[in-house]
Amino acid sequence: MGVVSKEWPLSPRDPRVPAWTDAKDKGWEMGRMAVYGATIDRLDQGIGRIIESVERAGIADNTLIVFMSDNGGNAEEIARGTQTAPNSRAGKFHGINFPGQPVPCEIGMTCTGNVPGVMPGDQSTFQSIGIPWGNCANTPFRMYKHYT
Numbered sequence: 001m002g003v004v005s006k007e008w009p010l011s012p013r014d015p016r017v018p019a020w021t022d023a024k025d026k027g028w029e030m031g032r033m034a035v036y037g038a039t040i041d042r043l044d045q046g047i048g049r050i051i052e053s054v055e056r057a058g059i060a061d062n063t064l065i066v067f068m069s070d071n072g073g074n075a076e077e078i079a080r081g082t083q084t085a086p087n088s089r090a091g092k093f094h095g096i097n098f099p100g101q102p103v104p105c106e107i108g109m110t111c112t113g114n115v116p117g118v119m120p121g122d123q124s125t126f127q128s129i130g131i132p133w134g135n136c137a138n139t140p141f142r143m144y145k146h147y148t
Helices: 026-056 130-137
Strands: 082-084 092-098 101-104
Touching (some): 026 130
Antiparallel strands (some): 082 092, 092 101
């Protein structure tokens, strides 16, 4: 599609991730990337509708659209299980991304974390694309969103 130049090398595979031929749970891995891809597609369609509306209103030449996000290819692997976080209004936290950083899971939800066999996508799941797909999603840039 011309987004990435053919001259740009792909980012190297993270050494913590096996080659695809050796990967376990391939169906689940493909499913979590498919859900991520569908999410990005819906986001792209929504932004397209905003731009079309601005153009239809005849104000595109005098409009600045800024899209900001802290999301991107992320190395977080959402842990399994629920923990209680002290001094928290939410009270319940799901898993741990990195030491000391709980991930919120809304009270009343049964969040799964990155559990092979549990497909992401509905409101009962709280999952991430994880290390393998985070690396892939950032190509041609190296590593993950944590590292500028």
